[in-house]
Amino acid sequence: MKNEPISLKRVLDAEFIVEMQRQSSSALNAIELIAESFGADADGYLQAAAAYFGMAPVTIDGMRLMKPEFDLISFVDANKRLCIAFTDQNNELKLVTADPLDVRTRSWIYARLRNRSAQSLSWGIATIGDLRSYLVSMEKTVRxxxxxxxxxxxxxxxxxxxxxxxxxxxxxxxxxxxxxxxxxxxxxxxxxxxxxxxxxxxxxxxxxxxxxxxxxxxxxxxxxxxxxxxxxxxxxxxxxxxxxxxxxxxxxxxxxxxxxxxxxxxxxxxxxxxxxxxxxxDRYHLSGERQTLSLETLGFADSAMAFVRRLSLLPYGLLLVTGPTGSGKTTTVYAAISEINTGLDKIVTIEDPVEYQLAGVLQIPVNEKKGLTFARGLRSILRHDPDKIMVGEIRDPETAQIAVQAALTGHQVFTTVHANNVFDVIGRFANMGVDSYSFVSALNGILAQRLVRINCPQCAIDDQPSAELIHRSGLGTAALSRFNFKRSLGCAHCRGTGFKGRRAIAETLSLDDTLRDLMAERAALSKIKHAARLAGLRTLRESAVDLVAAGMTTLEEINRVTPVE
Structure with missing residues (x-):
C-alpha cells in the first residue's frame, strides 16, 4: 500500500533519498520508490521531477522525434545506465536519463564528450518505463x-x-x-x-x-x-x-x-x-508473421491458387512443385498442406531439414549420418498408415521410384524437384529410370514457380521503358496499350533498391488423357507443349509479363528471372 502523498520538496530531499537508497539496491531503484511514495501517476511525477532537477521532461513520443546517437552511448550502455544520447530537431545533443541522481553516469558521459566537437548540450528526464520501452523498440532496427x-x-x-x-x-x-x-x-x-x-x-x-x-x-x-x-x-x-x-x-x-x-x-x-x-x-518466420500459412500469403495469381487447391484435394496421386533453389518450392508445398490439414488425415513429411513446423503433422528430418535417407524414410512412412505424404525433394532414382509407387497405391504425395519448367520435369524422372507409364499414371499435375521482386509502394512512379528494352523483352507494340509501367526510385523503406518484397509467379500443367498418352509414348517435346497449350497452359513468362502490365514490377526484373519466349 502506498504512503500518503507528501510534498515534492520532501520527496527529493537528500535525506529522504538516502533513506530510500538504504531500502533499495541502487539509486535507480530509489527513484522508483520515490515515485511510489509521491503517490502521483507517471506523467505527474515526470513533470514534478523535471521541474525540481531543472531538466526537460521527455516522453516516449518525444524520443521518437529525435535521432539516437548510439555511437556516443552504445545500445548496451544505454540499457545498462538508462541514459540515451539524442540529436534533436535543432541538431543539439540531448541526454535523456531516467536516473538524475546517477553521478557516475554523468561523469562517464562527460569523459566521453571530451574528444567530441563542440555541440550544444542539454539534459532531459524520462520515466523508467518510457525509456525501457523505447530501447526495446530500437533493438528491432539497430544493427x-x-x-x-x-x-x-x-x-x-x-x-x-x-x-x-x-x-x-x-x-x-x-x-x-x-x-x-x-x-x-x-x-x-x-x-x-x-x-x-x-x-x-x-x-x-x-x-x-x-x-x-x-x-x-x-x-x-x-x-x-x-x-x-x-x-x-x-x-x-x-x-x-x-x-x-x-x-x-x-x-x-x-x-x-x-x-x-x-x-x-x-x-x-x-x-x-x-x-x-x-x-x-527460420521455421517460425511465415507462421509467426501471418498466424497461418496459406497460398494467399505467397501472392499467387487466382488461377495458380485454384490449380494447387484442386490437386491438393484429390484423394491420391503425385503433385510436383519445381524450380531452382530459393524459388519457394517448399513454402508452396507447406501452404498447400496447411490448407488441407483438417485433422482427419494422417500427414507425414520427410525433409532435409524440417524448415517450418506444422501443427498436427508428423515431420521427420533426414539424417544421412545415421542412415536415415529420403528413400529409407519414405519406406518407413508407408508402414505408418499415412494418408498424405510430403517428400522434401526427389534427389535420386530410389526416392523417385518409391514416391511414384506410393502415389499409385492410394496415397497423396507432395514433393519438389529441381527443374527449369514443367516440361523439364518429365526428362528428370526419365533420366532417373522411372517407368514413363507409371509416372504419368501417378502424376496429377506440375507447378513450376519463381519469385519476382515487387516495386516499392513508397517510391513507385510512372515510367516509360525505352524502345530497345521493350524489343529485348519480346513485347509487341500493339500489346503495350494495356501496360501500366512503373519504376521505384529507391527510398529508406526499400533500402534504396526500388523493390520491397517478392511475389510468386507460376506455370501449371494439369494432366488430361491426351497429355498422359503423349508423355507415356515419349512423344516429341513440341507435341507435348502444343497439347499443353490447347489445355490452357500459361507460362512463367506470361505470368511475369502480367505483373509488369499491372505496374507491380519492371521489365528488367522479369528479364532477370524468366527467359524471353
Whole structure:
C-alpha cells in the first residue's frame, strides 16, 4: 500500500533519498520508490521531477522525434545506465536519463564528450518505463555490427555461447565471436535468406541475400580476420577447422527472440582461402508473421491458387512443385498442406531439414549420418498408415521410384524437384529410370514457380521503358496499350533498391488423357507443349509479363528471372 502523498520538496530531499537508497539496491531503484511514495501517476511525477532537477521532461513520443546517437552511448550502455544520447530537431545533443541522481553516469558521459566537437548540450528526464520501452523498440532496427570494433589480432578460439541479442553480443569478450553473432543477428532482422562471407586477398566481404539478390553489407579488413571468422563458423558447425582444401557442409542453431533458428553452412575453398554461405531456415518466420500459412500469403495469381487447391484435394496421386533453389518450392508445398490439414488425415513429411513446423503433422528430418535417407524414410512412412505424404525433394532414382509407387497405391504425395519448367520435369524422372507409364499414371499435375521482386509502394512512379528494352523483352507494340509501367526510385523503406518484397509467379500443367498418352509414348517435346497449350497452359513468362502490365514490377526484373519466349 502506498504512503500518503507528501510534498515534492520532501520527496527529493537528500535525506529522504538516502533513506530510500538504504531500502533499495541502487539509486535507480530509489527513484522508483520515490515515485511510489509521491503517490502521483507517471506523467505527474515526470513533470514534478523535471521541474525540481531543472531538466526537460521527455516522453516516449518525444524520443521518437529525435535521432539516437548510439555511437556516443552504445545500445548496451544505454540499457545498462538508462541514459540515451539524442540529436534533436535543432541538431543539439540531448541526454535523456531516467536516473538524475546517477553521478557516475554523468561523469562517464562527460569523459566521453571530451574528444567530441563542440555541440550544444542539454539534459532531459524520462520515466523508467518510457525509456525501457523505447530501447526495446530500437533493438528491432539497430544493427549489431555497427556497435562493435574488429581488429586483426583477436583470438578465434573463444567458445562463447551463441546467443543472438545485442546485449549478449556486446558482452562477449572475443571480437570474432561478436562479429559472427552480429552478422547473423543483423541478417535475421533484415529478413535475409542467406549470408555470404567472401574471402578476398585483403579481407572479407559480408553480403546478405535480400529479396533474392545479393547486397553488400560490410567489408572487413585483414586476412587474419577472415581466416578466424571461417574458423569460428567451422567450430559452431562442428566441421574440421584444419581442412581448407575441400568443401565442407554443416549446420548449427541459434537462439533469437526465444526461438531456435537453423542455419545450413557450406564452406568452399577459393583462391585466397575459403568462402562460407549460411542459409537461414527460420521455421517460425511465415507462421509467426501471418498466424497461418496459406497460398494467399505467397501472392499467387487466382488461377495458380485454384490449380494447387484442386490437386491438393484429390484423394491420391503425385503433385510436383519445381524450380531452382530459393524459388519457394517448399513454402508452396507447406501452404498447400496447411490448407488441407483438417485433422482427419494422417500427414507425414520427410525433409532435409524440417524448415517450418506444422501443427498436427508428423515431420521427420533426414539424417544421412545415421542412415536415415529420403528413400529409407519414405519406406518407413508407408508402414505408418499415412494418408498424405510430403517428400522434401526427389534427389535420386530410389526416392523417385518409391514416391511414384506410393502415389499409385492410394496415397497423396507432395514433393519438389529441381527443374527449369514443367516440361523439364518429365526428362528428370526419365533420366532417373522411372517407368514413363507409371509416372504419368501417378502424376496429377506440375507447378513450376519463381519469385519476382515487387516495386516499392513508397517510391513507385510512372515510367516509360525505352524502345530497345521493350524489343529485348519480346513485347509487341500493339500489346503495350494495356501496360501500366512503373519504376521505384529507391527510398529508406526499400533500402534504396526500388523493390520491397517478392511475389510468386507460376506455370501449371494439369494432366488430361491426351497429355498422359503423349508423355507415356515419349512423344516429341513440341507435341507435348502444343497439347499443353490447347489445355490452357500459361507460362512463367506470361505470368511475369502480367505483373509488369499491372505496374507491380519492371521489365528488367522479369528479364532477370524468366527467359524471353
Amino acid at each position: 549489431a555490427m555497427d556497435s562493435i570494433g574488429i581488429s586483426d589480432t583477436v583470438n578465434a578460439s573463444d567458445s562463447a555461447a551463441l546467443s543472438i541479442s545485442i546485449e549478449d553480443i556486446s558482452s562477449t569478450g572475443s571480437q570474432i565471436v561478436r562479429l559472427v553473432n552480429s552478422t547473423i543477428y543483423d541478417a535475421l532482422r533484415a529478413g535475409a535468406s542467406d549470408i555470404h562471407l567472401e574471402t578476398l586477398s585483403h579481407g572479407m566481404n559480408i553480403k546478405y541475400r535480400l529479396d533474392g539478390v545479393l547486397t553488400t553489407i560490410k567489408h572487413i579488413d585483414g586476412s587474419d580476420t577472415s581466416e578466424q571468422v571461417l574458423s569460428r563458423i567451422k567450430v559452431i558447425s562442428e566441421l574440421d577447422i584444419a581442412e581448407r582444401r575441400i568443401p565442407q557442409d554443416g549446420r548449427f542453431k541459434v537462439l533469437a527472440e526465444t526461438r531456435e533458428i537453423d542455419l545450413r553452412v557450406s564452406i568452399m575453398p577459393n583462391l585466397f582461402g575459403e568462402d562460407a554461405v549460411l542459409r537461414i531456415l
